[in-house]
Every structure is written in C-alpha cells, then in structure tokens.
Amino acid sequence: MSIYNPQSSTAEQFISHSEIVAILDYAAAHRNDMALIGDILTKAAEGRGLTHREAAVLMECSDSDTTERIFAIARDIKQRIYGNRIVMFAPLYLSNHCINGCTYCPYHATNRTIARRKLSQEQIAAEVIALQDMGHKRLALEAGEHPKLAPIEYILDSIDTIYSIHHRNGAIRRVNVNIAATTVENYRRLRDAGIGTYILFEETYNREVYNRLHPSGPKSDWAYHTEAMDRAMEGGIDDVGIGALFGLADYRYDLIGLLLHAEHLEARFGVGPHTISVPRIRPADDIDLTKFPNAVTDELFRRIVAILRLAVPYTGMIISTRESAECRRQVLEVGVSQISGGSRTSVGGYAEQQQSEGSEQFDISDHRTLDQIVGWLLELGYIPSFCTACYREGRTGDRFMSLAKSGAIGNCCGPNALMTLQEYLCDYASESTLAAAKGVIAAEVAKIPSERARQITVERIERIVKGERDFRF
Ligand code: SF4
Numbered sequence: 001m002s003i004y005n006p007q008s009s010t011a012e013q014f015i016s017h018s019e020i021v022a023i024l025d026y027a028a029a030h031r032n033d034m035a036l037i038g039d040i041l042t043k044a045a046e047g048r049g050l051t052h053r054e055a056a057v058l059m060e061c062s063d064s065d066t067t068e069r070i071f072a073i074a075r076d077i078k079q080r081i082y083g084n085r086i087v088m089f090a091p092l093y094l095s096n097h098c099i100n101g102c103t104y105c106p107y108h109a110t111n112r113t114i115a116r117r118k119l120s121q122e123q124i125a126a127e128v129i130a131l132q133d134m135g136h137k138r139l140a141l142e143a144g145e146h147p148k149l150a151p152i153e154y155i156l157d158s159i160d161t162i163y164s165i166h167h168r169n170g171a172i173r174r175v176n177v178n179i180a181a182t183t184v185e186n187y188r189r190l191r192d193a194g195i196g197t198y199i200l201f202e203e204t205y206n207r208e209v210y211n212r213l214h215p216s217g218p219k220s221d222w223a224y225h226t227e228a229m230d231r232a233m234e235g236g237i238d239d240v241g242i243g244a245l246f247g248l249a250d251y252r253y254d255l256i257g258l259l260l261h262a263e264h265l266e267a268r269f270g271v272g273p274h275t276i277s278v279p280r281i282r283p284a285d286d287i288d289l290t291k292f293p294n295a296v297t298d299e300l301f302r303r304i305v306a307i308l309r310l311a312v313p314y315t316g317m318i319i320s321t322r323e324s325a326e327c328r329r330q331v332l333e334v335g336v337s338q339i340s341g342g343s344r345t346s347v348g349g350y351a352e353q354q355q356s357e358g359s360e361q362f363d364i365s366d367h368r369t370l371d372q373i374v375g376w377l378l379e380l381g382y383i384p385s386f387c388t389a390c391y392r393e394g395r396t397g398d399r400f401m402s403l404a405k406s407g408a409i410g411n412c413c414g415p416n417a418l419m420t421l422q423e424y425l426c427d428y429a430s431e432s433t434l435a436a437a438k439g440v441i442a443a444e445v446a447k448i449p450s451e452r453a454r455q456i457t458v459e460r461i462e463r464i465v466k467g468e469r470d471f472r473f
Contacts, residue, residue, distance in 0.1 A: 006260070010223070010227075011227050014268075015226055024056065027252070032063070034063070037063075037066055044070075044310040045073045045076070049310075051263070051311075055259055056256055059303070059304070074305075074307075075334055078309060082413075085387075086336075086383070087337060087339075088341055088386055089136070089138040089176070090370070091141075091178075091340060091343055092131065093347045093361065094119050095154075096114065096144050097118055097144050098145050099147070100144070100214065101214060104213060109217060115358035117347035119348055121161045124162065126351035126352070128161070129170070132167045135170075135386065135424045135427065135429075136370065137388055138176070139162065141158065141176065141177045141179070143155060143178075155177070155179055155190070163194065169426075170427075174196040175194070176196045176197040176241070177197075181224055181225045182228070183231065184234045198229075198237045199275070200228050201244065201279070202243065204245065205256070205260070206249040209249040226261075230265075230268065238396035238397030238398075238399075239391065242276055243279060246280045246281070247296055248281060262315065271397045271398040273315055274315065274397075276317050278301075282365070283362070284360065301331070305331045306334040306335055317336045317338065321365060324366060325365075325368065325376070339373070341369075341370040344356070344364075375432055383440070385421065386424055387419075388420075389472035393472065411448065411449060415453055419457065422464045422465065426465060445461070
C-alpha cells in the first residue's frame with residue numbers, strides 16, 4: 001500500500017488508492033454532519049477552494065437545502081471570477097490511427113469497422129480555413145497515438161501549418177494539444193512550437209478499472225500516463241488541462257482523483273491545472289454502452305461540475321458537444337467556462353464532411369453551428385469570447401493564476417472578450433446573431449471597472465468596426 005504524498009513525483013503516491021478509499025469512507029460517515037457541511041460551504045462561498053476531502057463530503061450529502069446551496073455558491077463563484085464570459089473553441093482531429101486498446105474509444109487498434117484517416121498538411125490547411133470561416137480562433141488538436149503514422153514531427157508540422165494560415169480576417173491564435181502521454185523532450189518541442197494548453201485526460205483515476213479498460217498499447221502503463229503532466233511541466237509547458245471520462249468508473253472516485261491531481265500539481269509545481277474537462281462517455285462505433293454501468297445522470301453531472309467549481313474556483317472548466325444544448329445550459333450556470341461549438345469529431349470533418357464519415361471519435365449531441373451557439377449564448381446573457389490573449393502575453397501558469405486570484409484579470413478578460421466578440425460580429429455573424437448582440441457590447445463596456453481600460457476598449461472596438469483586428473490587453 002502506497003503512502004499518500006501530494007508532492008511525490010510517483011503516480012502511486014499522489015493518486016493514492018488508499019487515500020481515495022479513506023476519503024470515500026470519511027465522506028460517507030460525515031454525509032449528515034451538518035455542522036461540518038456548513039463550515040465547508042462557508043469556506044467555499046469565500047472562494048477559497050476546497051480540499052478533496054471537503055469536496056467528497058459535499059458530493060455525498062443528499063440534503064436538498066445543501067444541494068441548493070452548492071448550486072447557488074457555484075453560480076456566485078462563476079459570476080465573480082468569470083463574469084458572463086464563455087470561451088469558445090473547436091476540436092480538430094488530425095488522425096485516428098491508434099495503437100492503444102482503450103475499450104471505450106472507437107479508435108482502439110482492434111476496431112476493424114472504423115474508417116481510418118490521417119490528414120495531410122494540405123488537408124489540415126483546408127480544415128483550418130473552414131474553421132476560420134466559422135469564426136474560430138482557438139483549437140484543440142486531437143490525434144490517436146501512433147508513433148509511425150502520427151509521430152511528434154507530424155504533430156509539430158501540423159501546428160506550424162495551423163498557425164501559418166490566415167484566410168480573410170481569420171487566424172488560429174491558440175492551438176491546444178490533446179495527444180498521448182510523451183517524453184519531457186517531446187513536451188519541450190511542443191512548447192517551442194507555441195502550443196497553448198497541453199491536455200490529457202486520465203480517463204479514470206481508478207487504477208484497477210484503468211488497467212481493465214486499457215488492455216494493450218503504451219497507454220496501458222498507468223503510471224506513465226498519470227505522470228504525463230509532471231513531464232509536461234518539466235518540459236516547460238505552463239498550462240496543462242486534466243480531465244476524467246465520467247461513466248468509466250465510480251464518479252466519486254474520479255472526482256477525488258481529479259482533485260488529488262490538481263493538488264499534486266499545485267504542491268509540486270506551484271500551479272494547478274489550467275483547465276479541467278468533464279466529458280461523459282457517449283455512444284460511438286464499436287462501443288457498447290451497456291458495458292459501462294457507471295453512467296452519470298444529468299443531475300449528478302451538474303452536481304459534479306458545481307462541486308469542482310467550488311473546489312478549484314480559478315481553474316477553467318470545459319465541456320464539449322458530447323452534451324446536449326440543455327445539459328450545456330445547466331452546467332454553464334454552475335461552473336463551465338469553455339465550450340466547443342460547431343464541432344466535428346471526424347478526421348477532416350470541417351472541409352471534407354462526406355469523406356470523413358465513419359471516422360468520428362464520439363457521437364455529438366449538440367449539432368448546432370458555431371453561429372447558432374454564439375446567438376444562443378448571447379440570448380442567455382453570456383458573452384461568447386474568442387480571446388486568446390493570456391498565453392500570447394505570457395500570462396501562463398502561476399502568472400495567470402496570481403492575476404486571476406487578485407481579480408486584476410477582470411480588466412483584461414472582459415475587454416478582450418468584447419473585442420474578440422466584436423471581431424466575430426463584424427466577420428462571421430448571421431443577422432439573427434447580430435440582432436441578439438444588439439446593445440450588448442455597449443452595455444458590457446460600461447461595466448469595465450477601470451476607466452482607462454474602458455476608454456481604450458471603446459476606441460479599439462471602433463477601430464475593429466473600421467477593419468483593424470487582433471487587439472488585446
Ligand atoms: S482514447 Fe486515445 S489512445 Fe485510446 S484508443 Fe482512443 S485515441 Fe487511442
């Protein structure tokens with residue numbers, strides 16, 4: 001049995017099974033301890049975050065007043081820290097060749113029915129043009145693990161291609177990368193290529209379940225996979241994004257696992273994860289959902305998101321088009337700060353829809369276009385943001401976190417969201433989205449706290465309307 005040690009570089013110690021089991025027991029024993037729960041909620045309401053132990057207790061408590069309080073505090077923290085901004089992004093699938101055996105993913109090596117594809121640099125350029133024409137500025141690059149067909153050099157070339165394309169007023173200004181766990185040296189190369197966040201999902205933190213779901217391939221090495229973020233940080237990547245695929249194992253275990261991982265990164269590197277993704281398992285080619293009995297209901301899912309919001313207030317939270325519009329609406333309220341829009345999960349799905357059919361990683365629930373989602377967000381009172389300023393201004397890692405914690409980022413993020421939204425409205429919006437946006441920018445500019453930032457924003461928005469692009473604080 002390994003001893004729990006958040007500062008250790010050994011996965012077994014920072015994601016300690018015995019610690020998680022002890023915490024689950026503790027949470028079950030204290031689920032009706034209203035004095036303790038009251039203290040935890042008070043701490044959460046102050047925006048001080050929660051430990052994994054405190055979060056576990058809240059997850060277990062079934063009292064309805066407590067549940068309402070959790071949601072109310074989550075809404076309040078979300079509003080205080082993120083305002084009404086929602087960051088937009090799209091996934092870009094490069095290749096679905098994979099040597100791993102993950103039983104929940106249709107890209108697994110033994111799937112003989114899926115259409116296998118790998119994009120050439122010309123095809124990637126076509127995808128990027130299609131994404132730019134939708135209005136996207138931020139991508140999450142996705143690829144299966146295949147050292148021969150999709151080696152690191154292919155990924156690096158693809159990043160170069162993506163950044164080099166400027167179609168009309170379009171530009172991809174931030175490429176986040178979601179590829180298999182790799183070496184410190186390769187992470188250094190990704191950093192040098194100018195990536196934003198390195199994203200890797202743990203899938204499940206439960207090692208026993210993990211081993212069962214990953215019967216073959218390099219990803220079956222749980223420790224190597226779990227220590228990937230440590231290597232990424234050692235390679236100089238400041239912003240890392242963690243995630244669990246809810247539905248693979250017991251949700252309580254994975255919620256605690258995510259928080260242990262976040263606490264470990266904070267303890268070892270002084271900065272927690274930049275983002276947490278909360279996908280849920282979805283139907284896909286060759287994937288039988290009846291084999292996954294741990295599916296999480298919408299209500300439970302909303303509670304998981306809210307508790308994560310309380311536990312790690314300054315960590316962005318991401319949700320994909322796996323989820324329906326209604327589910328997305330609910331979790332945006334209680335914690336999610338970044339969503340994808342107009343996504344295709346097939347390889348080449350933006351420019352070559354027909355040829356890419358049958359290569360999807362998962363079925364999409366939210367099929368709306370990016371423009372429809374932008375219009376919908378505006379109608380709900382949100383500000384869709386295409387901002388990529390922080391990492392381009394060097395505000396990454398602990399520099400981003402300390403700014404976020406001081407609240408000073410409000411004078412950057414708010415104006416940046418408005419300026420990038422104005423770009424979107426000028427270049428890509430439909431009539432109905434323009435109608436939904438009417439008056440919104442002026443009303444939001446008036447709320448910018450610093451007079452100087454307000455004045456500069458007004459002036460820059462006027463210049464954007466006249467044709468200039470890419471201002472940022
Ligand atoms: S989850 Fe990733 S590693 Fe596993 S089969 Fe799918 S693409 Fe390959």
